[in-house]
Amino acid sequence: MEFTGYATDLVLGGAPGDLFGRLSPKLAEKWPAYLINGSDHRSFDFGSIAFDPEADPADSEIATFSRDLAMEEFWEEQGYALGTDGEGPFAVFYRPFREFSVTVDRGTETGSGVDWHGAVLLVPEGFHVSLVTPEDPSSDPFSGWVRDTLLRSVW
DSSP: OOOOSEEEEEEESSOHHHHHHHHHHHHHHHOTTOEETTEEGGGOOGGGOOOOTTSOTTSOEEEEEESSHHHHHHHHHHOSOOOTTSOOOEEEEEEEEEEEEEEOOSOOOOSSSOOOTTOEEEEEEEEEEEEEESSOTTTOHHHHHHHHHHHHHHO
């Protein structure tokens, strides 16, 4: 099967279960009975999402999201694609990290008036997220909504 979808990568502090717990009510506004990993979100234990300490940190774990069983079946056939209603399934791949650092190589505006060029960002531990949406979030309204909803869930 050919890989489909568009990946948006994030580096976050905290724990994935907390992120998904904040994401859940926002998704439920649009998809009241959505499925996470094939299960009804209303009975899903977000606290159970934790990293396996024995797992290889290079391996990602996955949380899948779909509106309903019909979208799950569509996903099996079409992959990360938009249905005729303009919506589609998406996934969040995540894996832990320790001692992450990055040097900002160009100016970044954060609204604080601070020039971040040359700054070194140090994060003691957290997780890498790769959000896979059906289309590019900058040009597709549904994929953009998914990305923006995930970003609002970080805080």
